[in-house]
Amino acid sequence: MAEPARARPKPTPETQHFWDGTQAGELRLQRCDACANVYFPPRPFCPACASRKVSVFKASGKAKLYSYVIHHRPVPGFTPPYAIAVVELDEGPRMMSNIVDCPQTPEALELDMKLEVAFEKLDDKITLPLFRPAKG
Amino acid sequence: MRRNQVAVVGAAETTELGVIPNVSQIQLHADAALNAIADAGLKLSDIDGFATAVETPQQIAHYLGITPTWVDGTSVGGCSFMLHVRHAAAAIEAGLCKTVLITHAESGKSNIGRTPRMTGPDSLNGQFELPYGVSTPASMFPIPVLRYMKTHGITHEQIAMVAVVQREWAAKNPRATMKTPITVEDVLNSRMIAYPFRILQCCLVTDGGGALILTSADRARDFPNKPVYILGTGESVETPMVSQMQTFDSSRAFKVAGPLAFREASIAHKDVDHLMIYDAFAHLPLYGLGDLGFMPHEETGKFIADGNTRPGGKLPLNTNGGGLSYMHSGMYGMYALQESVRQMRGIAPAQVKDARISVCHGVGGMFGASGTIIFTNER
Numbered sequence: 001m002a003e004p005a006r007a008r009p010k011p012t013p014e015t016q017h018f019w020d021g022t023q024a025g026e027l028r029l030q031r032c033d034a035c036a037n038v039y040f041p042p043r044p045f046c047p048a049c050a051s052r053k054v055s056v057f058k059a060s061g062k063a064k065l066y067s068y069v070i071h072h073r074p075v076p077g078f079t080p081p082y083a084i085a086v087v088e089l090d091e092g093p094r095m096m097s098n099i100v101d102c103p104q105t106p107e108a109l110e111l112d113m114k115l116e117v118a119f120e121k122l123d124d125k126i127t128l129p130l131f132r133p134a135k136g
Numbered sequence: 137m138r139r140n141q142v143a144v145v146g147a148a149e150t151t152e153l154g155v156i157p158n159v160s161q162i163q164l165h166a167d168a169a170l171n172a173i174a175d176a177g178l179k180l181s182d183i184d185g186f187a188t189a190v191e192t193p194q195q196i197a198h199y200l201g202i203t204p205t206w207v208d209g210t211s212v213g214g215c216s217f218m219l220h221v222r223h224a225a226a227a228i229e230a231g232l233c234k235t236v237l238i239t240h241a242e243s244g245k246s247n248i249g250r251t252p253r254m255t256g257p258d259s260l261n262g263q264f265e266l267p268y269g270v271s272t273p274a275s276m277f278p279i280p281v282l283r284y285m286k287t288h289g290i291t292h293e294q295i296a297m298v299a300v301v302q303r304e305w306a307a308k309n310p311r312a313t314m315k316t317p318i319t320v321e322d323v324l325n326s327r328m329i330a331y332p333f334r335i336l337q338c339c340l341v342t343d344g345g346g347a348l349i350l351t352s353a354d355r356a357r358d359f360p361n362k363p364v365y366i367l368g369t370g371e372s373v374e375t376p377m378v379s380q381m382q383t384f385d386s387s388r389a390f391k392v393a394g395p396l397a398f399r400e401a402s403i404a405h406k407d408v409d410h411l412m413i414y415d416a417f418a419h420l421p422l423y424g425l426g427d428l429g430f431m432p433h434e435e436t437g438k439f440i441a442d443g444n445t446r447p448g449g450k451l452p453l454n455t456n457g458g459g460l461s462y463m464h465s466g467m468y469g470m471y472a473l474q475e476s477v478r479q480m481r482g483i484a485p486a487q488v489k490d491a492r493i494s495v496c497h498g499v500g501g502m503f504g505a506s507g508t509i510i511f512t513n514e515r
Contacts, residue, residue, distance in 0.1 A: 006267055006269065007257065007262070007266040007267050008257060008267065009257055009258075009262060009263035009264070009266070009267050010256075010257040010258035010262065010263065011258070011263065012258050012263075015260075015263055040380075041260050041263070041264050041377075041380070066283055066384065067279055067280055067281070067282045067283035067384050068279065068282060069275065069278050069279050069281075069282075069330040069331055069332075069333070070328075070330065070331035071269060071270075071275045071329075071330045072327075072328045072329055072330065072331070073271070073272065073274070073275065073329060073330070075269045075270075075271045075275070077269070078269045081328075081331070082269055084268050084269050084270055084275060084276075084279065084330075085268075086279060086378075086379045086384075094379060094380070095264065095379060096264060096265045096268045096270070096377075096378075096379035097268055098268050098269065106331060106332075111282060111283065111286050122267075128267055128268075
């Protein structure tokens with residue numbers, strides 16, 4: 001029997017561009033054409049000024065570690081202990097993710113450490129944006 | 137809203153608290169409601185306003201046999217009942233109804249007749265949080281705490297003291313689930329759940345319920361128990377996604393709801409005799425002390441570690457033992473309200489002497505919502 005998989009996101013019309021982006025190896029954010037606000041999660045209007053004129057752009061993929069827990073309880077698709085992190089993107093928005101290529105310990109996971117996006121393909125339709133310690 | 141125009145005239149919890157495997161969730165609502173009706177010396181037919189959360193108002197109202205002319209199904213997590221109190225007070229003042237019943241119950245431990253809570257894979261939480269391994273509140277609620285500690289210089293030992301002090305209060309309460317004294321070392325050596333939090337910093341999982349009855353202050357004097365007046369109220373919501381909070385250094389929902397209630401009550405922090413801050417996890421009292429304006433966030437950890445909130449301290453906090461040691465059926469706000477009412481009536485197991493003003497602050501979801509009620513026993 002296959003290992004239980006992690007929860008799989010199901011895109012909506014308003015979020016499809018984000019998931020298309022991760023599949024293409026791009027972290028896509030949205031910027032308001034009126035007030036220049038960069039925001040996440042996706043929606044077809046600016047939550048700062050309500051303008052419907054917004055553009056999708058490719059983010060740098062650079063981030064820093066904002067906060068996290070190291071979860072010790074079993075969850076399908078994960079081997080405890082594993083970190084559940086919130087990263088702050090260089091462009092401003094924050095998102096939840098996991099930190100890969102790094103020991104899942106308080107010693108290795110330092111707040112404000114520099115990170116870069118690392119895409120993990122779940123299946124033919126969904127690729128998740130994870131983060132790893134930045135090189136150099 | 138005007139001060140002291142509405143009062144709590146009935147308040148009760150379920151007959152039993154803790155593990156109740158022989159009672160369904162809907163019957164726990166009814167048990168709490170019937171106890172509150174008896175406490176107020178009323179009949180169910182006297183109730184013309186009804187509010188509840190998780191379950192729909194029609195579900196519980198019909199089960200009880202009530203025909204309300206005002207209902208509120210606000211369901212924003214564990215502080216829903218603070219919002220119900222606020223809305224009920226406004227409704228009574230506006231003349232929409234005269235006597236409001238608010239019920240909470242949850243078969244949180246035994247899972248008998250419990251309404252399932254699901255997060256769809258196409259919801260925003262389902263797309264942008266669930267895939268990263270969050271599951272229970274313990275995997276989500278503590279996510280902000282490391283940032284809070286770094287920003288404000290709070291230590292692991294100080295947060296452990298929250299659990300230690302609340303156990304001291306629980307030891308005085310015969311109905312508390314956990315009464316055995318614990319030390320900071322016990323907390324920091326207990327089983328790791330989600331670093332930095334260990335099991336003694338996470339809420340209990342129990343069954344139970346509670347109910348409140350509110351009416352106008354003018355009518356309140358005719359009831360068998362001492363009326364407890366609504367002096368000030370506040371509410372707000374922020375986000376269902378913990379990752380999308382404006383900042384982890386404080387809670388926006390707390391910072392809106394708390395000060396709103398203080399302004400409405402026209403009181404200063406030094407006037408507060410008794411304080412409840414919903415403690416699903418051990419960091420919440422620190423956020424509450426800071427965001428309600430009792431002190432800068434930097435001082436909250438030391439304030440608790442120095443013993444200011446323990447029995448005999450200058451700001452008695454979570455005097456029933458809290459969600460960490462008293463009980464936590466899933467939506468603890470009702471039990472915080474019950475303890476504030478007991479303190480204002482002068483009948484709490486760990487009664488704060490001469491307490492006249494009680495602040496009761498609740499959280500819903502993972503910092504997703506907030507409600508604050510300020511009570512007084514003087515009109």
